[in-house]
Amino acid sequence: MWGRIAGLTVKEFTQVLRDPIILFLVVYLYSAELVICTLALGFDVQNLKLGVIDHDRTEVSRTVIQELTGGDNFVLAAQFADMRQVEDHLQRGALDAVVEIPPGFARRIAAGRRADLGVVVDGSNGNVAARARAYVIEILARFAQERTGAPRHVHGVRPALRVWYNPDLTNTRFMALTMLAEAGLMLGVVLPAAAIVREKQGGTIEQLRVTPIRAHELFLAKIMPTIVICTGAVFPVLLILTLLGVPMRGSIGTLLVLTVVFLMSAVSIGVFVATITNTLQQAMLVSFFGLFPLLFLSGTIAPIETMPGWLQAATQASPLRHYVDIVSGLFLKGAGIGELWLHAVVLIAISAAMFAGGWFLFKRQW
Amino acid sequence: MKLRRMLAFSRKEVLEISRDPFTVAVAIFMPLVMLFLFAYAISLDVENAPLVVVDQDKSAASRDLQARFLNSGYFMLKAAPDDARVAEHALMRGETRAALFIPNGFARRLSRGEPTPVQLIVDGTYATTASILSAYGRAILYAFPGELRLPIQPEVRVWYNPQLRSRDFIVPGLFAVILMAFPPLLTALAVAREKELGTIAQIYASPMTKGEFIAGKLLPYAVIAFLELLIVVGGGLLWFSVPIRGSLLLLIVVGLLYVVCTVSIGLLVSTLVRTQLAAMLVALIVTLMPAFLFSGFVYPIFTMPVAFQSYASAFPTRYFLEASRGIVLRGAGLKEIWAYIAIIAAYTVVVFALAAWRFRKRIA
Numbered sequence: 001m002w003g004r005i006a007g008l009t010v011k012e013f014t015q016v017l018r019d020p021i022i023l024f025l026v027v028y029l030y031s032a033e034l035v036i037c038t039l040a041l042g043f044d045v046q047n048l049k050l051g052v053i054d055h056d057r058t059e060v061s062r063t064v065i066q067e068l069t070g071g072d073n074f075v076l077a078a079q080f081a082d083m084r085q086v087e088d089h090l091q092r093g094a095l096d097a098v099v100e101i102p103p104g105f106a107r108r109i110a111a112g113r114r115a116d117l118g119v120v121v122d123g124s125n126g127n128v129a130a131r132a133r134a135y136v137i138e139i140l141a142r143f144a145q146e147r148t149g150a151p152r153h154v155h156g157v158r159p160a161l162r163v164w165y166n167p168d169l170t171n172t173r174f175m176a177l178t179m180l181a182e183a184g185l186m187l188g189v190v191l192p193a194a195a196i197v198r199e200k201q202g203g204t205i206e207q208l209r210v211t212p213i214r215a216h217e218l219f220l221a222k223i224m225p226t227i228v229i230c231t232g233a234v235f236p237v238l239l240i241l242t243l244l245g246v247p248m249r250g251s252i253g254t255l256l257v258l259t260v261v262f263l264m265s266a267v268s269i270g271v272f273v274a275t276i277t278n279t280l281q282q283a284m285l286v287s288f289f290g291l292f293p294l295l296f297l298s299g300t301i302a303p304i305e306t307m308p309g310w311l312q313a314a315t316q317a318s319p320l321r322h323y324v325d326i327v328s329g330l331f332l333k334g335a336g337i338g339e340l341w342l343h344a345v346v347l348i349a350i351s352a353a354m355f356a357g358g359w360f361l362f363k364r365q366w
Numbered sequence: 367m368k369l370r371r372m373l374a375f376s377r378k379e380v381l382e383i384s385r386d387p388f389t390v391a392v393a394i395f396m397p398l399v400m401l402f403l404f405a406y407a408i409s410l411d412v413e414n415a416p417l418v419v420v421d422q423d424k425s426a427a428s429r430d431l432q433a434r435f436l437n438s439g440y441f442m443l444k445a446a447p448d449d450a451r452v453a454e455h456a457l458m459r460g461e462t463r464a465a466l467f468i469p470n471g472f473a474r475r476l477s478r479g480e481p482t483p484v485q486l487i488v489d490g491t492y493a494t495t496a497s498i499l500s501a502y503g504r505a506i507l508y509a510f511p512g513e514l515r516l517p518i519q520p521e522v523r524v525w526y527n528p529q530l531r532s533r534d535f536i537v538p539g540l541f542a543v544i545l546m547a548f549p550p551l552l553t554a555l556a557v558a559r560e561k562e563l564g565t566i567a568q569i570y571a572s573p574m575t576k577g578e579f580i581a582g583k584l585l586p587y588a589v590i591a592f593l594e595l596l597i598v599v600g601g602g603l604l605w606f607s608v609p610i611r612g613s614l615l616l617l618i619v620v621g622l623l624y625v626v627c628t629v630s631i632g633l634l635v636s637t638l639v640r641t642q643l644a645a646m647l648v649a650l651i652v653t654l655m656p657a658f659l660f661s662g663f664v665y666p667i668f669t670m671p672v673a674f675q676s677y678a679s680a681f682p683t684r685y686f687l688e689a690s691r692g693i694v695l696r697g698a699g700l701k702e703i704w705a706y707i708a709i710i711a712a713y714t715v716v717v718f719a720l721a722a723w724r725f726r727k728r729i730a
Contacts, residue, residue: 021644033655040674041665045497090525091696093688120525124535124695128666130412131494134501141508164457164487171493194643281555282388284646288551289396296403301664303495305415305463311406325460328491339459 004213008221012195016225022191029183030233031240038176038244045131048096049077051086060106064117067143068099073135090122097121097132164333173246177327178300180237184230184259185294185320188266189273189287191226196274197283215359215366223267230263231256241331249334258326258344265319265347268354269294275361294318299325322347371574375582379556383586393552397544397594398601404540405533405606412498415463416444418453425473431484431510435466440502457489464488464499534609537602538694539663541621542687544598546628546657549591551649553632557583558645561636576725580718584629591625611697617690620707624686627714628653631682634717637724656681663687682713 016022050069054061069076077095080086089095100118108115119136123129196218199205208218234256238248273290277283295301297311298320304312315321322343329335337344383390417435421428435441444462447453453465467485475482486503490496560566569579599617602608610617631653639645659665660674661683667675678684689706692698700707 021641021647025647028651036674037659040670040677041659045494045666045669047668091698091702093692123525124691130498131501134498134505138501138505138508141505145508164490174491174493277388280642281386281559282392284555284642285389285392285396285551288646288650289392289399292396292400293403299492303412303463303492306412306495308406329458329460332491333458335458 001217004211005217005220008213008217009224012221013225013228015195016191016229025190026187026229026233029186030180030237034176034179034183034237034240035244037179038172041171041175045128046072047075048073048128048132048135049094050074051077051080051089051095051098053080053082053086053098053100055103056101056105058106060109061101064101064105064140064143065099068136068139071139073139074132086120090120093122093124095122096128097136099136172244173332174328176241176244176246177331178324180234180241181262181298181320181323181327182295182300183233184263184323185266186291187230188226188263189270189291190284192223192267192270193273193277193283193287194280195222195225196271197277197280200274201279209366215362219271219355219359219362223264223271226267226270227260227263231259234259246331248331250330250336254337254340255327255330258323258330258340258347261344261347261351262319262323262326265351265354268351268358269319272354272358272361275358275365294320297321316346317350319347319350368578372578372582372585375574375578376585379583379586382556383590389552393548393590393594394597397548397598400544400547401537401540401598401601404536405602412440412495412502414442415440415495415499416461417441418444418456418462418465419446419468420448420450420453420465421446421468422448422470423468423472427473427476428468431468431472431507432466434506434510435503438502438506440499453487457487460489460491462489463492463495464503466503533606534695535691537606537608538690539661539687540602541595541598541617541690542624542661542683543657543663545591545595545621545625545686546631546661546681546683547654548594549587549625549628550632550635550653551646552590553583553587553629554635554639554645554649555642556587557633557636558639558642561640562642576722580633580722580725584626584633587632588626588629591629592622595621595625608694610694612693612699616700617693620686620689620693620703620710623707623710623714624682627682627710627717630714630717630721634721634724637721652681657683660684661687682710685709685713 052065054065065076068074074097078089083100086095086098090098098120100120102116102118105115105117117140121129121132199208238252241248269290270287273283273287277286297315297318299315300320304315304321307315326340326343329340419432419435421432436443441464445452445456450467453462453467456462457465465487467487469483472482472484484507486500486507488496488500488503560569595618599621603610632649635648635652636645639648656678657663660667660678660681662678667678667684670678685706689703692703
């Protein structure tokens with residue numbers, strides 16, 4: 001039995017290494033795409049374009065504008081005389097937010113009365129709008145506490161805000177780790193699926209069928225190259241991650257072991273795809289678009305806690321979700337197997353279920 | 367170019383597609399899956415982020431502060447342990463996004479008017495969530511303990527999407543992404559299959575011209591893509607009741623132009639490759655990736671470095687996305703979006719011409 005598996009595995013390796021397209025895909029996903037996405041998409045939303053309508057024109061109102069545009073959050077795009085002029089700019093997307101300071105603003109503050117301030121945020125880019133609103137509220141709250149109203153001798157709450165694991169609040173580190181995980185998932189699903197379906201489509205599976213090779217032996221040989229290549233890819237990726245400034249706080253041994261566990265779950269999906277499809281085109285379409293739900297439910301595009309409850313439960317079924325928690329735990333938080341074992345258990349359960357399903361269906365075709 | 371020959375070729379293509387119910391099902395079903403997942407799964411504002419509170423003071427003031435966090439709508443109480451280490455462990459395991467530490471003597475210091483430190487720790491792993499949570503958390507802390515101390519009352523209105531419903535923002539963007547993800551891939555696979563199976567030699571041998579071939583291939587896939595457009599727009603507007611402020615007709619017409627553009631891109635891809643696997647790979651790199659990541663769909667383009675901003679401008683998705691969001695959310699008309707339409711039209715002409723040119727070279 002082991003001889004047969006070894007022979008088949010050697011054949012599979014030869015086939016993969018001879019295919020320039022597959023090799024290109026592997027190298028591309030683990031290097032170019034990882035670097036491109038990290039460099040291009042890792043930035044926080046800053047320098048939002050702020051329009052200002054200052055009806056008050058006092059020192060206080062100018063200070064408010066200065067406070068808003070002094071940091072990295074907003075840049076002063078333009079001053080306007082009234083709201084009607086602003087509409088056109090918002091419509092064209094030339095502004096992200098507008099602050100309107102009413103007449104008598106400084107007078108009301110000096111008199112200790114409540115001073116209203118109009119803020120308009122362009123909601124057509126939700127990603128920016130939520131941020132703009134939060135920034136405005138924070139900056140005005142700080143301004144209110146520091147500069148106005150309260151008697152000088154009273155000190156308020158002094159917030160000490162710490163951001164752990166990613167102090168400069170960029171997406172760079174998380175994006176790089178996400179790309180590592182996504183490359184593993186894509187290759188893990190597509191490569192074994194293509195390898196098995198190609199035999200089906202080309203009819204060479206008939207030749208395998210008349211040999212003593214059993215279904216599970218074929219599976220094993222088909223998944224070996226993917227597991228070996230994608231696990232090996234971790235080493236150059238570690239180098240790239242170091243260059244991108246992603247710290248490695250956990251142990252590399254744990255990373256390798258959990259990576260193999262994750263890849264097993266990915267290839268189990270690939271094997272399953274291969275059993276339910278007959279042509280390469282079908283396999284490509286299914287794996288290409290079957291990957292989407294797994295990607296969405298991983299928390300890499302939208303944080304999991306913002307999803308409705310039933311979708312949060314569904315994220316448990318995405319291997320990517322568990323692996324992203326594993327790599328961000330290992331790299332950023334310095335977590336170990338003590339924190340991460342539960343993810344490994346779920347990944348093993350997913351692989352077991354998918355392999356069993358694939359094996360059951362494949363037995364009927366064999 | 368003879369219309370009859372072209373239509374006969376289209377008919378052959380339609381027959382071939384209809385004999386592959388699997389591909390048809392994928393073409394119709396997957397956009398709907400994407401629509402539902404995206405519209406349900408993506409929320410851009412932060413609500414009810416899990417918060418662990420370590421309250422060592424246990425006074426009326428500390429409970430008041432805690433209540434302000436939980437009533438803000440941004441935070442949800444995950445646990446209230448006495449031991450700070452429990453909170454740290456929860457952060458490490460990713461069970462909570464933030465932790466609030468209220469130290470001993472909080473109420474006493476506050477009443478004496480001494481500086482009163484309070485610590486808020488935010489998990490920075492998800493930078494987007496983290497920066498919104500930090501801003502709101504700080505705002506709550508600055509405003510404490512009373513309304514009297516916050517004499518400036520910002521009244522924030524969100525235009526075009528007052529409730530910041532992410533669906534209203536995601537769905538019109540999704541039109542652009544889905545129509546770039548599926549039609550080009552289907553088209554590229556169809557031509558690559560003819561090459562892989564060798565049936566393309568029969569086309570070369572026939573009197574059919576390259577224009578007839580390309581237009582004949584384009585037509586059925588443009589129809590499928592247009593059906594996808596109708597399904598996605600219908601599903602988005604009816605099921606998710608995304609309000610459309612502009613003209614639906616304008617959206618459909620621009621969509622039709624965009625669909626011809628994406629199918630042409632698929633044709634161009636197919637002239638560059640010989641196998642289906644390669645077709646999928648190239649489609650991944652030139653259509654799906656840029657459509658999803660470099661279109662402003664989720665990641666705003668202006669945050670990218672300049673080089674990548676130009677990269678994003680090289681693909682038509684961002685222009686249709688702008689037009690689609692403009693029409694649906696802001697009620698923009700032809701006057702506001704004509705520039706985007708012109709760019710998409712020019713793009714289509716160029717891509718179609720390139721595909722026709724590349725195809726001739728193959729025959730020769």
